[in-house]
Amino acid sequence: MGQTYPKPDIESHEDTKQDETEHRSFALTSFVTFVLSWLNVGSGTYCSVDWRRLGGMILPQCRGAVPPQAPMVKLSQFVRSDLACDVPRASSQAEVFGLVAARLAEKGVIQDRAELVRELVRRETQGSTGVGHGVALPHAMLADATQVSVAVVRLGTALDWEAIDHEPVKLLVVIVAPSGQRDEYLPVLAEIARSLNQPEVREAALKAKDARHATQAIVHPPHESLFMRNRRLVFFICAVALIYTTAHLLLPRIRLPADGIYAAPEYAKFNEPHWLFNQELTITLFLAMVIGSLLFWRYHVAIAAVSLGTLLIAGVMDLETTVRFMSMPTILFIMSMMVVVRWLQNIGVFRFVVAKAIERVRGVPWLLLLTLMAFSVLLGGLADEVSAILVTFGLAQEVAKRTKTPLIPYLLSLVFATNVGSAITLVGNPIGVYIAFAGGLSFEDFLRWATPVSAIAAVITAGICLLLYRKQFFGKRYDLDLRVLERSTENMDFARLRTGIITFFITVVLIALHRRLEIMLHLHEGTVLVAIALMVVGFIVFSEQDKGRLLIERGIDWWTLVFLMCLFANAACLEYTGVAAKTGHVILGLAQQLAGAGAAPSAVTGAAAVLVLWLSGLSSGFADNLPVVAALVPVVKDLVRSGLPHASVLWWALLFGGCFGGNLTAIGSTANLVAVGVYEKAAGKSVGFWQWLKYGAIIMGASLAVATAALLLQVKLAP
Numbered sequence: 001m002g003q004t005y006p007k008p009d010i011e012s013h014e015d016t017k018q019d020e021t022e023h024r025s026f027a028l029t030s031f032v033t034f035v036l037s038w039l040n041v042g043s044g045t046y047c048s049v050d051w052r053r054l055g056g057m058i059l060p061q062c063r064g065a066v067p068p069q070a071p072m073v074k075l076s077q078f079v080r081s082d083l084a085c086d087v088p089r090a091s092s093q094a095e096v097f098g099l100v101a102a103r104l105a106e107k108g109v110i111q112d113r114a115e116l117v118r119e120l121v122r123r124e125t126q127g128s129t130g131v132g133h134g135v136a137l138p139h140a141m142l143a144d145a146t147q148v149s150v151a152v153v154r155l156g157t158a159l160d161w162e163a164i165d166h167e168p169v170k171l172l173v174v175i176v177a178p179s180g181q182r183d184e185y186l187p188v189l190a191e192i193a194r195s196l197n198q199p200e201v202r203e204a205a206l207k208a209k210d211a212r213h214a215t216q217a218i219v220h221p222p223h224e225s226l227f228m229r230n231r232r233l234v235f236f237i238c239a240v241a242l243i244y245t246t247a248h249l250l251l252p253r254i255r256l257p258a259d260g261i262y263a264a265p266e267y268a269k270f271n272e273p274h275w276l277f278n279q280e281l282t283i284t285l286f287l288a289m290v291i292g293s294l295l296f297w298r299y300h301v302a303i304a305a306v307s308l309g310t311l312l313i314a315g316v317m318d319l320e321t322t323v324r325f326m327s328m329p330t331i332l333f334i335m336s337m338m339v340v341v342r343w344l345q346n347i348g349v350f351r352f353v354v355a356k357a358i359e360r361v362r363g364v365p366w367l368l369l370l371t372l373m374a375f376s377v378l379l380g381g382l383a384d385e386v387s388a389i390l391v392t393f394g395l396a397q398e399v400a401k402r403t404k405t406p407l408i409p410y411l412l413s414l415v416f417a418t419n420v421g422s423a424i425t426l427v428g429n430p431i432g433v434y435i436a437f438a439g440g441l442s443f444e445d446f447l448r449w450a451t452p453v454s455a456i457a458a459v460i461t462a463g464i465c466l467l468l469y470r471k472q473f474f475g476k477r478y479d480l481d482l483r484v485l486e487r488s489t490e491n492m493d494f495a496r497l498r499t500g501i502i503t504f505f506i507t508v509v510l511i512a513l514h515r516r517l518e519i520m521l522h523l524h525e526g527t528v529l530v531a532i533a534l535m536v537v538g539f540i541v542f543s544e545q546d547k548g549r550l551l552i553e554r555g556i557d558w559w560t561l562v563f564l565m566c567l568f569a570n571a572a573c574l575e576y577t578g579v580a581a582k583t584g585h586v587i588l589g590l591a592q593q594l595a596g597a598g599a600a601p602s603a604v605t606g607a608a609a610v611l612v613l614w615l616s617g618l619s620s621g622f623a624d625n626l627p628v629v630a631a632l633v634p635v636v637k638d639l640v641r642s643g644l645p646h647a648s649v650l651w652w653a654l655l656f657g658g659c660f661g662g663n664l665t666a667i668g669s670t671a672n673l674v675a676v677g678v679y680e681k682a683a684g685k686s687v688g689f690w691q692w693l694k695y696g697a698i699i700m701g702a703s704l705a706v707a708t709a710a711l712l713l714q715v716k717l718a719p
Contacts, residue, residue: 073187075150075195075219079173083107083151084211090159094121097138100151100174109176111144116176130163132685134206135196139175139189141182148177148185150192152218154211165683166404171206171214195221232295240288247280254582261641262585270578278316278577285310286570290627294667301559304566317576325572326565329530330437334430334564335556336533340507341387342555343540348492349500350379350391358395365405366466366473369413372396373465376417377458381424381451382508385671388418388428393675397682409472411679412692413465416663416699418671420461423454423659427511430564431629431658438633439640439651440525442515449652449718453710457660457703464702468695499543507536567630575634584638587611605644606715609653610708612636616657617704621664621696624673629658649711649718656707664700666692 085103090096097120101113110116119140123129130136151174158168173192177185195218196202204217227234255271256262269275289307293300311317317325344350354375361367372392379388396410422429426436426446435441466473510517514528521528541548574580591608592599599607612632619628636654640647662669666676666687680686 073191079150079219081212081215084215086154086211088156109149128162130161132165134170136161136169141179143179145178152215243287244284247283251279279579282573282577301563308566325569327568336537339537339555341383347496347500373417376414377421380418380421381428385418385422389671389675409469415675419662420458424451443512457706571630580634581638584635601645606712609649609711613653613657617661620661621668625658625662625669646718660703664696
């Protein structure tokens with residue numbers, strides 16, 4: 001067997017007293033209180049500020065945040081309704097600017113109309129002021145301007161403005177200021193950008209019936225109440241209360257039977273009152289950690305750490321057990337592969353290979369998309385999902401920029417391919433690594449069970465993406481300047497590049513043979529897997545010499561590793577306290593009902609696999625797939641212990657559910673979040689929830705259907 005968590009062996013405390021229960025209740029209350037104080041109640045700011053330069057001004061991308069250099073200003077002092085104008089039709093930017101200049105001159109804001117038009121056009125030649133979502137912010141400083149003034153302009157027909165999201169512009173907010181008033185002009189520009197960055201303000205201005213009403217929408221935006229500003233926090237508090245209440249009502253009703261494996265003392269004690277409270281506390285803290293991380297992602301490490309600390313203070317588990325539950329072999333392997341992948345990225349291995357492949361497609365759009373998706377699958381399975389999406393989507397950005405094509409088809413297609421491909425081997429996704437160590441699975445097991453299913457799902461995913469985006473990729477040809485791609489690789493150190501490719505190849509081969517080497521050397525399962533990764537890190541650090549230390553410091557995502565350690569320990573506590581055993585018992589009962597009375601034992605196993613597959617898939621779509629898989633690993637371990645025949649198929653059901661289900665929404669996996677972040681910086685807008693869901697649901701449904709068929713057909717072949 002591979003690495004397993006120790007069976008619960010703490011003796012039941014029959015003498016549990018009321019003060020102990022109160023002590024643990026206080027621990028739960030302290031956890032919630034700490035989270036609330038940490039989240040800075042009432043701040044109204046829910047995400048980290050992502051600054052972006054637009055027209056020389058730094059703009060906040062988080063509601064409620066403004067640049068510290070740009071104090072809040074009252075827009076009503078500068079945005080004038082009498083300057084607003086509607087332009088039914090215009091053929092060029094210069095024509096629009098001419099009409100705006102005429103209105104400003106008429107109101108005495110400027111004297112020289114021609115000079116204003118020249119300045120605004122010159123500003124556009126330096127870089128488009130189109131900030132996305134159909135909005136542009138032209139601005140200029142003139143010597144003869146009398147004061148800082150803002151004119152809102154509505155275009156009857158949208159005009160191409162070369163905006164960062166390639167969308168035509170329908171709303172202009174023109175800012176004119178005297179040459180000597182930069183300190184006043186920049187805060188006005190920043191405040192307008194901040195205001196229009198709020199979806200409700202922007203939509204109100206775009207949908208206004210004329211320019212004057214659009215001006216009012218910008219100057220007097222709707223103000224959120226205290227409740228609305230803190231709605232995420234209110235939701236979090238209510239969710240934690242609901243979870244605890246539900247657990248308190250349901251867990252006592254779920255009693256493990258006194259037969260089979262449940263007759264053993266380590267299971268029988270889970271029906272006792274002492275363990276019931278531990279179960280209620282554990283499931284509440286775990287789900288609070290998951291929900292809190294989704295709502296307040298900036299603080300997900302803090303929330304996970306506080307959750308784990310609360311379990312320790314409450315006496316649910318001791319320190320030694322907590323460290324054991326952190327699954328250090330898994331952490332060491334992930335940490336080592338982070339270094340390897342960062343090193344390969346630094347020397348340009350991935351970019352070189354993908355760029356050379358793109359050169360061969362010669363501007364055929366659908367073939368270009370398939371090439372990028374193929375590399376997303378391969379890199380997602382052999383390197384890691386984050387590196388895969390960064391490399392392939394980065395090249396897709398360059399293609400979209402030069403061909404003026406939308407980025408959304410590339411974004412969704414490459415993310416879908418990456419998530420599906422991350423299940424091909426055990427090294428592509430932390431999910432695979434965790435499942436491999438928990439279930440004692442080898443690289444060869446992944447090649448036998450995961451690779452064929454993932455490959456078929458990847459082919460179907462590619463076909464669906466081409467069908468969904470056929471208008472964008474068929475019937476046209478890109479005029480790509482291949483010299484740009486050649487220049488991106490010509491400065492690489494080809495000696496280091498060759499070393500990197502050879503090292504990566506040897507690493508993959510040795511990892512693939514780790515089970516055979518362990519048998520040959522009489523080592524515990526997983527030992528060679530971790531040892532190979534550590535030895536490769538040693539070679540890399542030695543070869544990099546002085547840069548080796550920087551590679552360790554910056555190549556390892558310590559933030560993520562700390563979160564994983566806390567997450568694994570929190571999830572393992574579900575097994576330790578009996579939550580996993582009761583959940584497994586419920587799933588087993590549902591599987592027996594689904595299989596029907598008198599069904600063969602293998603049919604029950606197949607039904608259980610389908611339940612695990614779709615439960616993990618749907619759950620992963622609405623929460624990050626890693627916490628979902630971490631929570632279900634102990635459940636699968638208990639189902640395996642229950643004596644189901646061919647029960648190892650459940651591990652593959654969990655793997656496919658976690659990886660394929662991550663495609664459902666933008667928060668389904670780490671690759672999704674990384675790709676969306678890159679897209680928002682490039683396009684200046686976010687991906688709508690429904691915009692992702694309508695395609696993600698199709699891809700997830702198709703890939704899970706493939707996995708369902710594959711698992712049911714092979715149940716009797718599983719060990």
